[in-house]
Amino acid sequence: MTSNGASEALDQERLPVELARRVEQFLFREAQLLDERRFEEWLALFCEDASYEAPLRITRERQVDSELSPTGRIFWDSKQTLGVRVQRLCSDFAWAEQPPSRTRHFVTNVRTWRADGVIQARCNLLVYRNRGEDPRADLYSADRMDELVEEGDDFRIRRRILVVDQANLTGNSLSVLL
């Protein structure tokens, strides 16, 4: 994934409309599970060998072809480590989520295509997050790309890469999943 608008999504073989709709519905349901804090069900949507990465964005000069750090990550998770996060969130000791954040995941501009036989879904993600009585909210806008595996009528996420559109973030703690 690049950050300068070079877009895999635009010149690839698109999915049949019916399949594309199912992929979209899958992403919407996944977002709902996060917003409803059904973390264990959410985790089950990932393949066993899944990866979940959020490369760091760096403010660079326009001449540089990528704003992304090749090594830096905010998240660099496997299904197993996502499992650790979920186990913590479901425990009584996740203080940073006590009381829990209110999140709303907005999944828009979904583009789907197939590359090497694998379904790709790229979307614009906006996560609204509010806590307690604080009238302010954190907003995380991201470019998100998923690699999906078909499983019967449904899908599993094999690879997720998301790039937050900010080099310097807000949020006293980043205790929500994107």
Next chain:
Amino acid sequence: MRGAELTSVEEVLDRVRKELAEGRLPVEIFNSPAVFAAEQERLFRRAWLFLAHDSEIPEPGDYVLRNLAGNSVIVVRDEQGTVRCLLNMCRHRGNQVCKAAMGNASHFRCSYHGWTYANDGRLIGVPHIRTVYDGRLRRSDWNLLEVRTDSYQGLVFGCLDPGAPDLEEYLGGFQFYLDIYLRPGPGGTEVYAPPNQWVTETDWKICAENFAGDGYHTPVAHQFGFQLGYYASSASTHSQGYAVHFPHRGHGIGLGRTPGMTPFFGYPDEVVQGMAEALSPAQLELFKETRTAVSTVFPNLSLLIQPFSATPGEPGVRFCTMRLWQPIGVGRMQMLSWCLVPKDAPEAYKAEAYRAYTLAFGHGGMFEQDDFDNWSRVTAMAGNPAAQELSFPYLMGLDREPIADFPGPGVAVTPYMTETNFRNMWQTWLEYLERP
């Protein structure tokens, strides 16, 4: 009740002086406009402040943009290989000459009227110099402002006070302990990646104090790690170890140990071998039985080595995080968080250590989340009117004698859970702020 804005800093410092001697500290210092202003003036303009790690700018022309006590500065390696710290302000009308957070440049050209500076700060180009300045502008009078720098084991610091002692004296023997982070082998360390950056509604001092060795909070604040088995210590033995501080310097380190632990567990053999080559026998003796090393280089740079295991019950992998707590307003700070890895270590270990870091102490790290949630709430309460006349207890270890035959320099006490380091940090903080 007094309003925080009406309190003068001298009144606050009088309270600190009196109370610290009795093992107390006024709450108001953690969220006060008067204290913030005095710190900027009397502490951050005088102390050595961390700028960058050498490995962030390895080649000539490499630069990173940083903040030094509220000043935007370019930390750049010039063509001769010298690291310089330059104020990011064009001398003509003050435009920023560098707008990217990092990159490589042989020179910086101002986008307003085109003055151009070499990457060592010299003004080398002034458009129409002959026709408009009639020989009255001498280029060498208008170089980018340069700030004094010095370094220890790859850590580059800057200091705005020309009269301050050099970095070696400033660290004052703390180097012995810094080596546990910075000399894991003859090649030293490198950053695995640029820092995670975020802004948080937190007073920087709460964080600096916590990292000066708050072993007390760990079993509770990070209870999930113990309870679920991701942390290589049990809550019952967690208090064991040492706290070491350096009087009048402010630095402090907590060394947590777990009885019966395998020496240097969580490191690959290559790193253990590297340490044997790079460190002194006294350092090795002390560090081999250290599980957690958590420290603050006064005032606001902290380092931590800790194991984290993604599989419950396993010793896990050790990672090293370095963090800078930069005040940018009253009760508000800019956070920069890096992961340091041993330069000579196998790539696979470096990646594994970085993964453990993101899971535990990056912006989305689980320990980090717990800490900042607590710290931002402490900051908020410290600004409450009713808190202005209250104090916190700093009584732990008040009557402890230093360990007489401790293998390292500084003043060492046991156990690891104590407030001795904190009282010293506050005493040093007071000494800076008392100097008009």
